[in-house]
Amino acid sequence: MDLKWNEFIITGDPLILGAQISILLGGIAVVAALTYFKKWSWLWKEWLTSVDHKKLGIMYILSALLMLFRGGIDGLMIRTQLAKPGMEFLDPQHYNEVFSTHGVIMILFMAMPFLIGLINYIVPLQIGARDVAFPYLNNLSFWTFFVGMALFNISFIIGGSPDAGWTGYTPLATNEFSPGPGQNYYLLAIQIAGIGTLMTGINFFVTILKMRTKGMTLMKMSMFTWTSLITMLIIIFAFPVLTVALAMQTFDRLFGSVLFTLQGDGNPMLWVNLFWVWGHPEVYIVILPAFGIFSEIISTFARKQLFAYKAMVVSIVTISVLSFLVWVHHFFTMGNSAEANSFFSITTMAISIPTGVKIFNWLFTMYRGRITFTTPMLWSLAFIPNFVIGGVTGVMLAMAAADYQYHNTYFLVSHFHYVLISGTVFACFAGLIYWYPKMFGHKLNEKIGKWAFWIFVIGFNVCFFPQYFLGLDGMPRRISTYLPEDGWTGLNMISTIGAFMMGLAFLIFVYNIYYSWRYSPREKTGDAWGLGRNLEWATTSSIPPHYNFAVLPEVTGLDPYWDMKEKGLDQQKNTDYKPIHMPSNSSTPAIMSALMGMAAFGLVFQWYWVGIVGAVGIFITMIVRSFDYNDGYYVSVEEIKETEAKANK
Amino acid sequence: MLKKLKPLSLLLFLALPLMLAGCSTPEVLDPKGPVASQQSDLIILSIIFMLTIVAVVFVLLTIILVKYRERKDHDKYSPELHGSMLLETIWTIIPIIIVVILAVPTVRTIYSLEEAPQPKTAEAANEDPLVVHATSINWKWVFTYPDEDIETVNYLHIPIHRPVEFKLTSADSMAALWIPSLGGQKYNMAGMQTTLYLQADHVGTYDGRNANFTGEGFNEQRFKVYADEEADYQQWVEEVQNSAPELTQYEYDNLLIPGVYDGTAEFNGTHLQWIDHSKNADYTLEAWDRLGYEPKNPHAKDKSQNILPEDEIPYYQQDNTVDNSDEDMDSEEHAHAGHE
Numbered sequence: 001m002d003l004k005w006n007e008f009i010i011t012g013d014p015l016i017l018g019a020q021i022s023i024l025l026g027g028i029a030v031v032a033a034l035t036y037f038k039k040w041s042w043l044w045k046e047w048l049t050s051v052d053h054k055k056l057g058i059m060y061i062l063s064a065l066l067m068l069f070r071g072g073i074d075g076l077m078i079r080t081q082l083a084k085p086g087m088e089f090l091d092p093q094h095y096n097e098v099f100s101t102h103g104v105i106m107i108l109f110m111a112m113p114f115l116i117g118l119i120n121y122i123v124p125l126q127i128g129a130r131d132v133a134f135p136y137l138n139n140l141s142f143w144t145f146f147v148g149m150a151l152f153n154i155s156f157i158i159g160g161s162p163d164a165g166w167t168g169y170t171p172l173a174t175n176e177f178s179p180g181p182g183q184n185y186y187l188l189a190i191q192i193a194g195i196g197t198l199m200t201g202i203n204f205f206v207t208i209l210k211m212r213t214k215g216m217t218l219m220k221m222s223m224f225t226w227t228s229l230i231t232m233l234i235i236i237f238a239f240p241v242l243t244v245a246l247a248m249q250t251f252d253r254l255f256g257s258v259l260f261t262l263q264g265d266g267n268p269m270l271w272v273n274l275f276w277v278w279g280h281p282e283v284y285i286v287i288l289p290a291f292g293i294f295s296e297i298i299s300t301f302a303r304k305q306l307f308a309y310k311a312m313v314v315s316i317v318t319i320s321v322l323s324f325l326v327w328v329h330h331f332f333t334m335g336n337s338a339e340a341n342s343f344f345s346i347t348t349m350a351i352s353i354p355t356g357v358k359i360f361n362w363l364f365t366m367y368r369g370r371i372t373f374t375t376p377m378l379w380s381l382a383f384i385p386n387f388v389i390g391g392v393t394g395v396m397l398a399m400a401a402a403d404y405q406y407h408n409t410y411f412l413v414s415h416f417h418y419v420l421i422s423g424t425v426f427a428c429f430a431g432l433i434y435w436y437p438k439m440f441g442h443k444l445n446e447k448i449g450k451w452a453f454w455i456f457v458i459g460f461n462v463c464f465f466p467q468y469f470l471g472l473d474g475m476p477r478r479i480s481t482y483l484p485e486d487g488w489t490g491l492n493m494i495s496t497i498g499a500f501m502m503g504l505a506f507l508i509f510v511y512n513i514y515y516s517w518r519y520s521p522r523e524k525t526g527d528a529w530g531l532g533r534n535l536e537w538a539t540t541s542s543i544p545p546h547y548n549f550a551v552l553p554e555v556t557g558l559d560p561y562w563d564m565k566e567k568g569l570d571q572q573k574n575t576d577y578k579p580i581h582m583p584s585n586s587s588t589p590a591i592m593s594a595l596m597g598m599a600a601f602g603l604v605f606q607w608y609w610v611g612i613v614g615a616v617g618i619f620i621t622m623i624v625r626s627f628d629y630n631d632g633y634y635v636s637v638e639e640i641k642e643t644e645a646k647a648n649k
Numbered sequence: 650m651l652k653k654l655k656p657l658s659l660l661l662f663l664a665l666p667l668m669l670a671g672c673s674t675p676e677v678l679d680p681k682g683p684v685a686s687q688q689s690d691l692i693i694l695s696i697i698f699m700l701t702i703v704a705v706v707f708v709l710l711t712i713i714l715v716k717y718r719e720r721k722d723h724d725k726y727s728p729e730l731h732g733s734m735l736l737e738t739i740w741t742i743i744p745i746i747i748v749v750i751l752a753v754p755t756v757r758t759i760y761s762l763e764e765a766p767q768p769k770t771a772e773a774a775n776e777d778p779l780v781v782h783a784t785s786i787n788w789k790w791v792f793t794y795p796d797e798d799i800e801t802v803n804y805l806h807i808p809i810h811r812p813v814e815f816k817l818t819s820a821d822s823m824a825a826l827w828i829p830s831l832g833g834q835k836y837n838m839a840g841m842q843t844t845l846y847l848q849a850d851h852v853g854t855y856d857g858r859n860a861n862f863t864g865e866g867f868n869e870q871r872f873k874v875y876a877d878e879e880a881d882y883q884q885w886v887e888e889v890q891n892s893a894p895e896l897t898q899y900e901y902d903n904l905l906i907p908g909v910y911d912g913t914a915e916f917n918g919t920h921l922q923w924i925d926h927s928k929n930a931d932y933t934l935e936a937w938d939r940l941g942y943e944p945k946n947p948h949a950k951d952k953s954q955n956i957l958p959e960d961e962i963p964y965y966q967q968d969n970t971v972d973n974s975d976e977d978m979d980s981e982e983h984a985h986a987g988h989e
Contacts (some may be wrong), residue, residue, distance in 0.1 A: 003946070004949070004950065007768050007946065007950060007952060008950055009921050010948055049715065092865050092866070092867070092868060092914070093865050093947045095738075096862075096864065096865065096867075110914070159948070160946065160947065160948040161949065162986040163864070164862075164864070165862050169822075169862075171821065171822055171823070171839065172822040172823065172862070172863060172864055175944075176821075176934060176937075176944055177821065177822055177864060177907075177944065178864070179944045179945060179946050180946030180947055180948060180949075181946075182947075262821065262839055262840070262930045262931065262933065262934060263930065263931045263934050264931070265930075266930075267839065268823065268838070268839070269841075271825075272823075274819075288726060290770045302717070303726070303728060304728050304730070304731065305731040306729065306730050306731065307730075307732060308731070308732045308737050309731065309732070310732075311732075311737050311741075325951060331836070333825060333833070333834050333835050334835075334836050334838070334843070335817075335835055335838075335841070335843030335844070338756075338759050338760045341759050342755075342756040342759050342760075345752065345755050345756065345759065346748075346752050346756075349751060349752060349755075350748060352744060352748065353744045353745055353748060355719075356702075356740060356744040357737070357740055357741055359706060360736070360740040363706070363709055363710060363713055364733075364736065365731075366714070366717055367717065367730070368725055368726060368727040368730050369715055369717050369726065369728075370715060370717065370718075370719045370726050371713075371714060371717050371718045371719055372718075372719045373718070381710075381714065382707065384710055385703075385706065385710060386708055388702070388703055388706045388707075389703060390704055391701035392702055393699070395695065395699065395748075395751070396692065396695045396696070396699060399691060399751060399755040400755060400759050401687070401688060401691055401755055401758035401759045401761075401762055401833075402688055402691045402692045402695065402755070402758075402833075403833070404688065404762070404832070404833020404834055404835065405677045405685075405688050405689075405692065405832070405833040405834075407825070407831065407833070407834060407860070408825060408827070408834065408860040408861055408862075409860070469675060470984055471675045471677075472675035472676070473675040473676050473677070474675075474677065474827075474829040474856065476827070476858065476860045477862070478862040478867065479867065479868045480867075480868055481868060482868075486856075487673065498777050501824060508721070528933060572670050583672070612981075
């Protein structure tokens with residue numbers, strides 16, 4: 001790539017200059033603070049090299065919140081540009097980069113890590129395990145995700161961001177139509193993060209199957225664990241497709257192959273198919289854990305066991321199978337045969353059946369319950385009506401003949417924001433608030449939390465509901481501006497106001513984290529809400545010790561902790577401690593991932609020597625790792641006694 | 650109190666944009682031809698079903714939240730209630746029935762849209778659809794009338810009451826031809842041809858555009874469709890045939906350079922004499938080479954492009970001939986049909 005030296009750092013745009021300055025100042029502030037408070041070694045030893053699933057979970061969630069901020073800023077920039085016809089806030093090129101990064105960041109670097117973070121923290125606790133099956137791999141997963149995320153995020157200040165949409169459709173994404181390093185960033189950053197996700201999939205699949213505590217049969221697992229298990233299964237099947245597809249497009253762009261290109265009989269449509277063979281299951285990867293979170297919260301705050309537990313399990317399994325049979329509905333308009341479109345229409349509509357079953361089961365979980373309206377419950381309750389709106393418009397989109405009119409329009413944009421925000425984002429907020437005392441030892445302030453909730457949910461509807469009508473009125477997605485005579489001005493303005501309300505709510509939410517850290521009372525027991533049903537609440541202290549359970553709990557029924565409380569069993573009375581085997585921290589994953597980042601950065605700019613050095617480095621770290629004979633350490637009985645005594649104070 | 654009103658307030662939000670949009674019918678629900686009407690009917694049918702489902706869930710949710718919220722006496726609390734075969738069967742069967750009810754018209758419409766709309770009058774029944782090749786180029790539309798041997802850029806005229814058979818292809822990125830008032834979209838793809846039938850039943854000017862993102866000039870890849878009475882349409886065709894300049898290969902190759910085309914143009918002769926992009930996807934990049942065009946990093950400081958002038962391009966040294974025999978047969982058939 002013949003990049004001129006003055007084109008390496010993006011200059012000349014005041015918005016980007018502002019971001020560059022704030023990143024620089026923020027970076028200096030973090031480095032200075034860590035140095036001043038002498039926290040470097042603490043950060044490295046306690047966190048960055050940690051294999052503790054709980055710490056990794058928190059690091060995932062912090063990264064995801066950062067990305068929610070970044071992706072949210074992208075979203076606000078999009079909405080500002082579209083507020084009025086003929087806006088010149090962003091030029092078309094810049095707009096294209098912004099919506100492309102918005103999509104990639106929100107799906108791959110916000111929704112997924114947020115949920116994986118919650119799964120990391122909660123699932124091992126819920127199955128009564130001390131850590132995951134492969135703790136080292138878990139740390140490596142985090143670091144590959146983090147490096148992929150970092151690589152993707154620097155694109156807008158170094159070299160230029162991808163601008164072919166989050167779908168990266170060929171031939172638009174090939175060298176001829178997307179010259180420059182942008183699309184290379186997309187391919188390599190997602191590739192690295194994707195490898196991490198695949199490892200997470202394998203790790204948690206094995207963890208859930210093999211590491212359940214005594215008595216925890218599959219049909220006694222919490223719904224969140226069930227959805228996580230199925231999600232991991234989908235990841236294992238879907239992500240290899242993405243890995244291969246990304247590698248193929250990378251070969252096209254870097255090494256001159258003609259797989260998806262215009263020239264040489266390339267087949268651009270193959271990319272579209274491969275992308276969605278991964279892309280549609282991906283949607284369920286980010287929605288199923290959300291279903292699990294809502295199931296937990298609704299059942300907890302209605303004080304009732306989940307209604308029709310078996311039907312819930314059957315429906316998520318059905319959804320996971322169907323999720324691989326619907327990918328063509330993303331391009332009904334490709335000129336497929338009537339037979340193909342009919343088939344995929346029907347399979348897509350069929351997904352609404354198990355999903356509808358779940359909705360009614362949630363409703364009837366609350367039937368004859370005692371519903372308390374805590375903040376996590378409010379987020380979960382708001383999910384139901386909003387998700388139903390998103391769901392029914394999904395059925396409308398599934399009707400291929402009608403989809404020819406909705407496709408590529410704001411109707412579609414509104415539909416997937418309705419399902420992804422009211423499904424995934426609401427679940428992330430709900431789950432974080434619900435399990436916050438488990439992670440940090442204190443609750444988030446309820447009053448401030450409710451303000452954030454109401455402003456967000458109202459803003460969300462104000463932002464996205466009008467977009468259904470914009471779509472029906474012929475407004476295509478991804479246009480950077482429109483004309484006054486198109487007649488879309490009023491609804492766009494309303495939509496933009498809603499977007500800023502969501503931004504405000506996010507700020508209130510973040511303020512709440514600070515406020516609660518300062519002022520919230522600290523939790524004294526493991527069961528912060530007093531209504532806990534699953535094993536994560538059965539720990540002795542509010543924040544579980546690094547080995548989670550001094551003595552592994554025994555499960556006697558569904559909702560095991562509730563069951564224990566009902567039967568008056570106090571598992572903390574069991575003090576028959578034995579030394580606990582725990583895994584040791586490791587610094588190779590961080591180094592290996594950094595080298596992956598270096599190799600990828602070299603490839604982005606086609607500086608092959610950097611790529612080669614990075615790749616050699618990766619192999620060296622792998623060799624180092626394979627000679628690592630450290631297989632963990634034992635926590636002594638004295639240490640357990642000491643820790644447990646402190647917890648019960 | 651506020652909590653209880655939440656589902657209600659959501660309903661209010663439902664109504665708000667409806668009222669706002671009430672001033673004018675959305676384009677898609679205001680069809681101007683048989684294809685768009687079929688789709689509009691299907692959409693309205695689905696909206697009715699969907700609103701019913703939404704209403705059921707909202708009402709149920711509101712009732713449950715109000716009735717079973719935590720209060721001093723909780724005599725209605727029955728934690729042992731966690732399943733009901735009857736209820737579960739009901740809410741499994743009903744969605745299945747709804748899906749079946751919606752699937753039937755959907756599949757029927759999918760098949761029906763693969764064919765030209767049925768003519769309403771006996772006179773129209775004798776006419777074959779008007780064939781128009783719609784070629785998307787970054788970021789403009791080229792409409793080719795093979796039987797009339799004319800070509801337009803960024804606008805087209807069609808006669809009313811006669812189906813138009815669009816032959817869609819692209820010279821470069823994947824695009825989608827979409828004229829919401831006349832019907833749904835279909836992709837234009839290089840190296841492939843897709844067919845889209847549309848028809849206008851009302852004289853008027855309709856907005857058409859590329860609906861599928863194709864990069865920097867995507868916004869402006871729009872065109873107008875003029876639906877005329879048959880006689881007016883014929884008059885327009887003759888005007889173009891009599892007055893428009895001859896299309897040269899140099900001129901056409903220049904259109905293939907990515908860029909927004911300001912205004913409209915019309916030509917005598919069509920680009921099909923040199924190239925059918927649905928059969929040869931390489932042509933565009935070859936034309937770039939001939940003209941000396943090279944795509945540039947959008948963040949390059951120097952954005953200028955050199956395009957070679959016509960007299961410097963050794964056209965006839967290059968072999969650009971395409972096998973158009975299929976095309977010729979097509980146009981003969983149509984010419985024949987036209988005489989009947």
